[in-house]
Amino acid sequence: MAKLEKPIRTCVVCRNKLTKENLIRLQCKDYKLISFDGIGRSFYICNECQEKALTDMETKKIEKALFRQCKKKDEYLVQLKEIITHVR
Template identity: 50%
Template sequence: MAKNFYRPTRMCVACRDKHTQENLLRLRCIDGELSAFSGVGRSFYFCKVCLDDEKKIAKALMRQCRSGKKDELMSKLKEIVINE
């Protein structure tokens, strides 16, 4: 008999769809600065589909980081995605 393994689901902050945690990119903002999640503090998720939609991502990042620095947030996100 096969066991059913629990896979945590989380919501993408851009499209609001639920995905398994392994299919999402986990980030966090500290004082308006975007960074990869380091295991401490609050975080949020983006699905891999939304990462291709720059307009949707920019709006969600500005909302999550409470910042109007769209260009800085987008450049930092690109840096994080490349390093992951």
């Protein structure tokens, strides 16, 4: 039987390619940042970028990536921090 490799996904902030275990899956719905609910387009953010968001490091880069995904400027960084603390 063939050996299957784990799926690789890309973090929208740092563009690193990682396995799904090292990422959180999010989506924008009605211009709100939420955890992926199984319907629609989604994107991934790695654990390292999540830590940077919580410690307020490189927030411009994170905000820019979120603006790019959600197509509108809003308080996505605050919403991201709420999601990260809720998931952990």
